[in-house]
Amino acid sequence: xxxxxxxxxxxxxxxxxxxxxxxxxxxxxxxxxxxxxxxxxxxxxxxxxxxxxxxxxxxxxxxxxxxxxxxxxxxxxxxxxxxxxxxxxxxxxxxxxxxxxxxxxxxxxxxxxxxxxxxxxxxx
Numbered sequence: 356x357x358x359x360x361x362x363x364x365x366x367x368x369x370x371x372x373x374x375x376x377x378x379x380x381x382x383x384x385x386x387x388x389x390x391x392x393x394x395x396x397x398x399x400x401x402x403x404x405x406x407x408x409x410x411x412x413x414x415x416x417x418x419x420x421x422x423x424x425x426x427x428x429x430x431x432x433x434x435x436x437x438x439x440x441x442x443x444x445x446x447x448x449x450x451x452x453x454x455x456x457x458x459x460x461x462x463x464x465x466x467x468x469x470x471x472x473x474x475x476x477x478x479x
Contacts, residue, residue, distance in 0.1 A: 357396065357399060357400070357407075358379070358395060358396055358399050358407045358408065358409050359406065359407065359408050359409070360408070360409050360410075360411065361378065361408045361409065361410050361415075362414075362415060362418075363415050363417055363418040366378075366410070366415075366418055369406065369408055370408075370431075370433040370436065370438075371433075371436040372435075372436065373435055373436075374404070374405070374406070374434070374435070375404075375405045375406070375432065375433070375434045375455075375458055375459065376405070376406040376408060376432070376433045376434075377395075377405060377406070377407050377408065377430065377431070377432050377433075377455075377458075378408045378409070378410055378430070378431045378432075378433070379391070379392075379395050379407070379408070379409045379410070379428055379429075379430055380409075380410045380412050380419060380422075380424050380427050380428060380429040380430075380431070381409060381410070381411060381412065381427055381428050382411060382412045382413045382427055383411070383413065384413075385427050385428065387427075387428055387444070387445040388427055388428045388445070390445055391428050391445035391446065394445075394446070394447070394448045394451060395407060395409075395451070397448065398448070398451050398452065398455065402455055405455065412424060412427055425443070426443035426444070427443070428443070428444065428445050429441065429442065429443045429444075430442055430443075430446065430451075430454075432454065432458045434458055434461060434463060434466075435463055437463070437466060437467070437470065439458055439461060439466065440454060440457075440458060
């Protein structure tokens, strides 16, 4: 499956569903983004069970601001609507593959439990 461009309006519904969604924040003028694009595209073809999305930070400045994207490329990974990874910088193919495997291997019940504990701790 090829990568999918996301607009601000589509973003919330794209990352809130079941399964895994990766989002690459990029811009046309960004050299590292251009180097990362074919790596990301290739990974999207290898992992057809994952949504590989892209957000053009120039076209979607409001969304980039809301998500506090300060450097590009920034890669975010969502699983079942939960942000489980966010990092700036272009990843080599091997690191992207490790990230994908890591997100696939997450115990989401454990992740939800940690979030609940974290939220409880911050309510007092």
